[in-house]
Ligand SMILES: Nc1ncnc2c1ncn2[C@@H]1O[C@H](COP(=O)(O)OP(=O)(O)OP(=O)(O)O)[C@@H](O)[C@H]1O
C-alpha cells in the first residue's frame with residue numbers, strides 16, 4: 130500500500146512503526162461555529178482512510194483534538210456575549226453530532242486543550258530548558274532559527290520567509306518568524322497559572338503535547354487540511370522534534386484538498402460556507418459521503434448543488450441494484466450448475482474487487498475505487514435482465530462485494546446492518562422498561578412484576594439499580 134507523504138512529496142510504501150498497528154492523529158476543529166462541508170470533507174476523508182486501514186487488518190488508535198480555547202473563540206464569545214467555555218462546549222457538542230450523523234467513526238480519544246494545560250506547560254518548560262524557547266513581554270516564544278530543520282514540511286526557506294518581515298510594535302518576540310508557545314493573559318481573557326504568569330497556550334503547542342501524550346514520541350500518521358501544512362504542522366514538528374530529539378516525529382503526513390466555492394476555499398471567514406446541518410435537511414448523510422468520496426482526498430472539490438444532486442443520483446443507482454438483488458434472491462434458484470452468464474458476472478465481481486483494492490492501495494484513491502462499484506452494478510442489472518432464473522450464489526457474491534465496499538466507504542449501512550432486528554428489539558425492551566416504571570409509580574406492582582417475569586422467560590433480565598433499570602441478556 131502506498132501513501133502520499135507531504136514531508137517527502139512522494140508516494141511511499143506504507144509500513145507502520147509497530148507491526149499491525151497504526152497510530153494516527155488528525156487535527157480537530159476550533160469550536161466556535163457550525164461544521165461546514167469543508168470540514169466534513171476532511172473528516173470524512175480521514176474516516177475512510179481509517180476504515181480502510183482497519184479493513185486491511187490494522188488496529189488503529191486515532192486521536193483528534195478539540196481546540197477549545199483560542200483567539201477566534203474569545204473573539205466570537207465577545208461578539209455574542211457568551212462565556213468562551215460555554216460557546217466552545219456548545220459547538221464541540223454540535224460537531225460530534227454532525228460527525229455521528231455523517232457516520233464518521235468516533236476517534237478513540239478527543240483530548241481538549243483546556244484539560245491539558247499542565248501537560249502543555251511542562252512541554253514549554255522542556256523547550257525552555259533545551260534553549261529553544263524564551264520569554265518575551267507578552268508570552269513565551271519558540272525561537273525558530275534554533276531549529277535547523279525548520280521548513281522541511283512546507284518547503285519553506287526561512288530567509289525568504291523573513292525577508293522584509295519585522296516584529297510588530299507591541300509584540301514581545303525577538304524575530305518575526307518566532308511563534309507563541311504561551312500567551313500572557315490580556316484583561317478579560319480566560320487564563321491559567323503558569324511559571325510565566327497567567328495566560329493560555331498558543332495554538333500549535335496543543336497538538337505536539339496531546340499527540341505525544343496519547344500516541345507516543347513517534348507515530349505513524351498525522352493529518353489535516355492543506356491549510357495546516359504551514360505554519361501549523363511545520364511548527365508542531367519544530368516543537369516536538371526539538372523537545373524529544375526523536376526524528377522523524379511523524380512518519381507520514383497526509384493532507385486533504387479544499388472544498389471550493391467558485392474558485393475560493395469554503396471557509397467561515399469568507400462566509401461562503403454551507404453547514405452540514407443545512408445539507409442534512411436536504412440530503413441523506415450517505416449522499417454527502419458519496420459526494421466527497423467521488424474525488425481523491427488530495428484534490429480540490431468544487432461544491433455545487435448539481436454536484437451533490439449528481440452524487441445522489443449515482444448513489445440511488447447503486448441502491449436500486451442492491452434492491453434488485455434482494456428481490457431476485459427471493460426467487461433465485463438453487464445453483465445446480467452455472468451458465469456462461471454466471472461465470473461472466475462472477476468474473477466482473479472478481480476483477481472489480483481487485484481494482485477496488487488497487488485503487489485504495491494507491492494513496493486511498495476513492496475516486497478510482499468508485500469505478501469498479503459501478504461496473505458491478507451495471508453487470509448485475511444486465512445479468513438480471515438477461516437471465517430468467519438467476520442463481521443465488523452469484524448474486525450473493527455481488528451482495529458481498531457491495532457490503533465490503535460499503536464498510537470501507539461508510540455506505541449502505543442500513544441495508545447491511547447485521548443487528549437490524551436487534552436494534553428494534555432493544556427499543557422494544559426500553560419501551561417495556563418505561564411502561565413498567567410507570568406501572569410501579571401507579572402502584573400496579575402485579576402487572577409490573579409480570580412484565581419482569583415474562584421478559585425473564587424470554588432471556589431478558591431486568592435489574593433495578595440506583596441509576597435506573599438496566600437489562601441483560603441471560604441464557605440460563
Ligand atoms: N474548505 C475546506 N476544505 C477542506 N478542509 C477544510 C476546509 N476548511 C477547513 N478545513 C479543515 O477542517 C479542519 C478544521 O479546521 P478549523 O476548525 O481550524 O477550521 P477553520 O480553518 O477555522 O475553518 P475556516 O477556514 O472555515 O475558518 C482543518 O483540518 C482544516 O484544514
Ligand SMILES: [Zn+2]
Nearest residue numbers: 156157336361
Ligand atoms: Zn494540530
